[in-house]
Amino acid sequence: MRLSRTILAGVAASALAGAAACGAGGGETPRPAGGTALYDALPDDIKDAGVIRFAGDSHPPYRIVANDGKTVTGIDKDLQDALGKVLGVRTEISIVNGLPAALSGMLASRYDAFNGPVKDSAEREKQFDALVWMVTRTSYLIPKAGSSSIKSAGDLCGKRVAGTSGSITEDQAKRLTEWCAKQGKPALEFIGFADTNGTILAAKSGRADAASVTESAALDVISKEKDAFTYVTQTDEQGAGIDQLAMLVPKSGGLGPVMFEAFKEIFKNGEYKKIMDKYGLQKVAVEEPKLNAAATQ
Template identity: 85%
Template sequence: MRLPRTILAGTAALTLLSAAACGGGGGDAQRPAGATALYDALPDSIKETGVIRFAGDSHPPYRIVANDGKTVTGIDKELQDALGKVLGVRTEISIVNGLPAALSGMLASRYDAFNGPVKDSAEREKQFDAIVWMVTRTSYLIPKAGSAAIKSSGDLCGKRVAGTAGSIVEDQAKRLTEWCTKHGKPGIDFMGLADTNGTILAAKSGRADAAGMTESAALDVLGKEKDAFTYVTQTDEQGAGVDQLAMLVPKSSGLGPVMLDAFKKIFENGEYKKIMDKYGLQNVAVPEPKMNTAATP
């Protein structure tokens, strides 16, 4: 017996719907053409949105924020674009008000990562995976128009130093204060501010005698305002050492190991070196990325 056309058509439609539900329309349908094992290893939440959300404060030359408060250029943008390319997803940066906002935002799942550069510490590794991709030393911008006679980092004892609150610079200032007191000098009066731009303005306005920041950031400012500042760099004797700087990713997200592999890829394909060379950061580059170095015995 032959079935009516309407029944045949209905049966065919149901067959197509079943095929879509069972195999054709699952996660594989969303997989980008040419996706690699790195993409497959990403957390499902990122594969669903196709984007990794970075938090970032204003911190030239890492994050140079345009007047619209949204457009970002600089090292971070180029580094994140390179990472996104090997991962097969887009990246975006949301500007936040300093390190505490970035950390709390990641723990609240508003952001997936924060590129810092922020110091890798055992305390931070309790909640975050830290992918180390550079090192640094702390430098201090000194306004040429200022009255404070600062010729070396030792002359900062007893002076007002502005720096980003909760940053590596604050840690470095504490070590420098210990050095000052050990040598019978008054400690540093540290002013914790929201971002690097704020520290520069504090020094320019006379509210601070110096602005502390990473050496790469100090060199960037000097390149733009060479007639306005000089700078001094903290020494090993004063507790500077060479700090490991990292991108932070919440441990709970599972993104950390994948991001480490993405960093390894951009080291291998030359993108890392290209970016570091472009911004004159050869002296703070590392031979390979590592994760959670502070917890390593």
């Protein structure tokens, strides 16, 4: 389903107008105040199902998976609940084994979206609408019981660095390796894992000297395990920069533009700020969401 500019304009106007809510009984998700037009603009298959299906791997603090392997808490759950409320549908998360499984699952129509967080890129925007809702710098968790010689990201040259395979942090580690070579230092050894939990455990157990994670993940780990880790952050000189992180939605389904309007609404109603404040992520929050920002750069 493709949405015309006229429909999207109507979606935005109606959402901003704050139309009265349409309550729903019997345990159904109520249509939200100001969100009737958003619900009407959803693809028919989403309205028929009454749910938006998210793929998600284990990635604290975004997705904290309970021992049952199904119950999920964290930023994603809170964010998706907020988006579902303004869209008037339920959301659910299915746990998958890493980024490749999430991407292929969406393209096979098993899932409607993936919140990553993943780096927005022009290449990904060929198949997916990318909704940017935060930024990050790659950081490296350093076990306090490990090497005391790592005081900055530059000290990781020649060290073993664990990270999630195919993630933004793997790309950043490659850039850091290139910087190391320019300094005449040995390359770092990247060890890939399926998810963030595996990455952190590798550093804890001594299989790696550091764990590469997003800055938001580093902040979360430090807040929970202050005595276990310190962290260093990759610099612009070392190829890091500030990366835009996005939710990905397959272009073919037509959900992306409607989800973008829902993001605008949770920025406007304060839910976005409430979630970022709850998890201490003020440093990586953005002033407004963006849609397919990489293609326009």
